[in-house]
Amino acid sequence: MSDDSLTVLTQSHNPVSFTTEGMKKRDGSYYKAGAGLHISEKDIRILKKLGQGASSIVHKGFYIRENKFVAVKKINVFERETRHQMLNDLKALCDAPNNVPGLVSFYGAYHVPESGQISIVLEYVDGGSLADVQAKVGKIPENVLSKMTAKMLRALAYLHREKHMVHRDIKPANILMTIGGEPKITDFGISAFIDSTLAQCNTFLGTVTYMSPERINNHQYSFPADIWSLGLALVEMSTGKYPYDASLGPLQLMILVLQEDVPLPPAGEFSEEFRDFVRLCLHKDPHRRPMADQLLEHAFIKKYANDPVSLKSFMQCAFNPHDKLDEIALVFAYNYYALLNAGTQRMKDLAPLYSKQSTLRYDGDAATGRDAIIAKLQGVAQMHAGFKVAHEVVDVQCQPLGFDGSALVNVTGQLVSPAAGNKPQPFTEVFVLSQIQAGEYYVANQCFRLIK
Incomplete structure (x- = not known):
């Protein structure tokens, strides 16, 4: 670490240097400089705080050079686990081209010497998270969820098939919505990258409330773990409440997930197509869960493909x-x-x-x-x-x-x-x-x- 730069090692021991002017490779060149990753603190005007976590704060900012609003995630990197999560975040974002439908775009990262923080500059998504939306409307209608889910599945299919990545933390709070009705998956900090679609992960990271049975059992897992999380999120968003009793603590919650029947949206209130879709997502055997691109062909997605409901109109509930x-x-x-x-x-x-x-x-x-x-x-x-x-x-x-x-x-x-x-x-x-x-x-x- 020098006065104006900070170097961290990836898991493969490749150094990544964060300077006041952006991210540098080992040879001193900037990452994707032509694509906008040559970025510094003076390019951004911080406007207000959007949220805060254990090791990071997210602000809304204005990217002066590009004339656009951005989200600036300021991360304290002195803890080993925090550095690891940040590098996972950056690997996912750097490797993915901007403007991939359903994924938050990445504009760059830089070091702030005064605070010792790394600032990651991301696309600003103006409708908030699906957790915010649910808090405002209570329950999200089935036809709206169908259209949202189709878009989320395309993003997951890209992550799984093209990037060989398990997100590991799919939940309503990590799915952002634009006022125009476009969902965007964010927060790749605990994601895992695997060398092939047949490889498996072994680590125990993520939000316990949306964790799949195989992960709770500390078994190997792969892309189906994200499908389970999506299914559980759909139950919560459709019914207006998380389907398990989480007040008993994480250990009891894990026992419930392993031993109880999977929670389905109530019959009579929801279509059989939707209930079957959720049933497939929440199959306790991960090998029997469909992949994201297979779920795009499900009757629940096709049922509402030509429905006149507009996600843009629905998202006016979040308009300020x-x-x-x-x-x-x-x-x-x-x-x-x-x-x-x-x-x-x-x-x-x-x-x-x-x-x-x-x-x-x-x-x-x-x-x-x-x-x-x-x-x-x-x-x-x-x-x-x-x-x-x-x-x-x-x-x-x-x-x-x-x-x-x-x-x-x-x-x-x-x-x-x-x-x-x-x-x-x-x-x-x-x-x-x-x-x-x-x-x-x-x-x-x-x-x-x-x-x-």
């Missing part, structure tokens, strides 16, 4: 208009100043933000209407270009105005220049964004002021 407004404000602010910093040739790209009624007050000067405002901003951009001055965003705050979707956006920042001896000059700028239609805004009022 205030979170969405914060996102709109942040994206607006960074894009606005990026265009302003680009110089006079980009001012035409700012024009659509204004109307004939828009007003601008710029440090005492006033302009009304799109043409007058763009002319004023042209002058500002030209003056700043001459002195190589740029706007740097420090903070963005947003609050709704009334019930028409309008918002007040308050930006604090500083004017910076590379010239020696020039101190950054702080500024504040307020925008009133008026909504034209859902997700579409224009700047109604704008006021810029230097802080002296």
